[in-house]
Amino acid sequence: MKHFLLGALCFIGIVFSVSGQDDLLKQLEKEAEPIEDKTAGTFKGTRLINGHSVEVREKGTLDFLISHRFGRINSGAYSLFGLDESNIRFGLEYAFIDRFTLGVGRNSFMKVYDGFFKYKILQQSGQQKVPISLVWFSGAAANTLKRPELLMNFERRLGFTHQALISRKFNESLSLQLAPSYIHRNLVSSSMEENGLYALGLGGRYKITPGTSLNLEYFYRFGDQTKNTFNALAIGFDIETGGHVFQLHLTNAQSMTETGFIPATTGDFFGGDIHFGFNISRTFQLKEKEEGW
Amino acid sequence: MKVVVILVLLVGCCSLSHAQSFKSTRSETTFFSSAPLEDIKATNTKATSLFNGETGAIAFFVPIKAFQFSKSLMQQHYNERFMESNKYPQATFEGKLTGYDLDVSGVQEALAVGKMTIHGVSRDVKIKGQFTHGSGRVKMESKFPIKVADYDIDIPKVVFYNIAEEVEVTVLFIYEEF
Numbered sequence: 037m038k039h040f041l042l043g044a045l046c047f048i049g050i051v052f053s054v055s056g057q058d059d060l061l062k063q064l065e066k067e068a069e070p071i072e073d074k075t076a077g078t079f080k081g082t083r084l085i086n087g088h089s090v091e092v093r094e095k096g097t098l099d100f101l102i103s104h105r106f107g108r109i110n111s112g113a114y115s116l117f118g119l120d121e122s123n124i125r126f127g128l129e130y131a132f133i134d135r136f137t138l139g140v141g142r143n144s145f146m147k148v149y150d151g152f153f154k155y156k157i158l159q160q161s162g163q164q165k166v167p168i169s170l171v172w173f174s175g176a177a178a179n180t181l182k183r184p185e186l187l188m189n190f191e192r193r194l195g196f197t198h199q200a201l202i203s204r205k206f207n208e209s210l211s212l213q214l215a216p217s218y219i220h221r222n223l224v225s226s227s228m229e230e231n232g233l234y235a236l237g238l239g240g241r242y243k244i245t246p247g248t249s250l251n252l253e254y255f256y257r258f259g260d261q262t263k264n265t266f267n268a269l270a271i272g273f274d275i276e277t278g279g280h281v282f283q284l285h286l287t288n289a290q291s292m293t294e295t296g297f298i299p300a301t302t303g304d305f306f307g308g309d310i311h312f313g314f315n316i317s318r319t320f321q322l323k324e325k326e327e328g329w
Numbered sequence: 330m331k332v333v334v335i336l337v338l339l340v341g342c343c344s345l346s347h348a349q350s351f352k353s354t355r356s357e358t359t360f361f362s363s364a365p366l367e368d369i370k371a372t373n374t375k376a377t378s379l380f381n382g383e384t385g386a387i388a389f390f391v392p393i394k395a396f397q398f399s400k401s402l403m404q405q406h407y408n409e410r411f412m413e414s415n416k417y418p419q420a421t422f423e424g425k426l427t428g429y430d431l432d433v434s435g436v437q438e439a440l441a442v443g444k445m446t447i448h449g450v451s452r453d454v455k456i457k458g459q460f461t462h463g464s465g466r467v468k469m470e471s472k473f474p475i476k477v478a479d480y481d482i483d484i485p486k487v488v489f490y491n492i493a494e495e496v497e498v499t500v501l502f503i504y505e506e507f
Contacts, residue, residue, distance in 0.1 A: 060381065060386055060387065061421055064379055067377065068377065068392060071375065071394045076405050076409070077405050077409050093402070097400075097401060097402070208409075246483075247410055277406070321399055324399045
């Protein structure tokens with residue numbers, strides 16, 4: 037009896053140990069630590085099309101941006117559908133920390149110098165159940181075009197933009213963004229125009245393949261507007277390759293700074309005043325991320 | 330007295346059954362891809378493994394999102410475009426290790442035979458590696474190539490392609506008995 041009991045106990049022990057060794061993978065799966073699950077890649081670029089997107093680069097990343105807007109497509113074959121005329125903006129943007137980016141740029145249209153910061157307040161994440169990303173954008177722009185007919189001082193050349201960029205990545209393909217904006221221009225084109233302007237940016241992207249997406253962006257302006265300006269509308273196509281983002285678009289806006297294209301777009305999109313344009317960004321990792329154990 | 334004997338035997342049985350179970354305490358999984366445009370390297374220290382020294386059963390669990398690239402945009406690109414890590418969050422290996430002897434200390438050549446699953450695709454593989462045993466610890470090291478196409482991972486052929494068709498994977502795991 038005693039021996040039987042001991043035998044039985046040993047047997048039970050072995051059975052337990054064998055079952056414990058079964059299916060090591062299931063055990064690993066169960067013990068796996070959750071990986072930080074922030075929603076990455078809401079948009080491909082730091083720009084949706086003309087305006088900023090909620091994307092900011094990670095710490096230590098320098099982005100070099102080259103943007104072009106050609107002339108109007110309806111200008112005809114003589115100027116090769118606008119390609120003869122080209123505006124360019126160069127920009128440099130550096131992410132000091134994951135949440136904070138500082139940028140400067142120079143746009144040949146109206147010879148505008150601009151500077152801005154972007155601060156990520158909220159990051160959409162699956163695990164912490166944050167449903168949206170929220171980024172604050174503030175920028176200043178100085179238009180340095182010579183205007184001998186006007187009495188110009190530096191103050192008169194300045195314009196300011198403040199935007200809350202609110203976005204949600206609904207699934208792998210669809211992301212939408214709202215951008216309530218306030219623009220203040222120290223000098224406006226007529227006494228009829230207000231210096232301050234409220235606008236709402238609406239936009240989104242839909243991924244066609246993992247590396248390409250279709251983008252749409254529209255800025256609605258509140259209040260009475262002068263007759264010869266229009267709301268900025270743009271349709272874009274993004275191609276991303278891991279170090280570059282190529283954005284090709286059609287838009288009625290010629291300026292590439294917020295103080296330009298939000299209040300003062302002069303093209304009528306549906307009247308054919310469409311500019312072909314592109315943004316190209318090249319990313320440089322200035323500070324390598326830490327590696328290893 | 331009887332109770333004591335039973336207890337001793339019971340404890341003996343239990344400790345015997347766990348004497349040769351090993352759990353990874355440190356790991357480093359890297360992959361390296363050499364291509365004309367740029368070399369790509371990523372390191373993952375979050376992979377885990379369990380190994381039964383008695384039966385040779387072994388399993389590896391590699392969370393895909395834990396691969397760290399030196400370029401953050403590259404990391405995003407790799408997760409989103411190559412590995413689709415939201416859909417396939419881990420790579421695994423499950424199989425049997427042969428050719429080692431726990432009674433021998435020092436470096437031995439071992440062979441792992443089993444099923445590797447990456448990007449949702451499972452394949453039977455044989456991987457050679459070095460097995461080192463000493464003072465209750467086991468170290469396993471291996472370097473092997475993985476053909477990207479074997480696991481239905483698309484390499485974009487438009488614009489630029491910057492990942493090699495074959496990447497070199499290096500694994501280093503240190504185990505302790507538990």
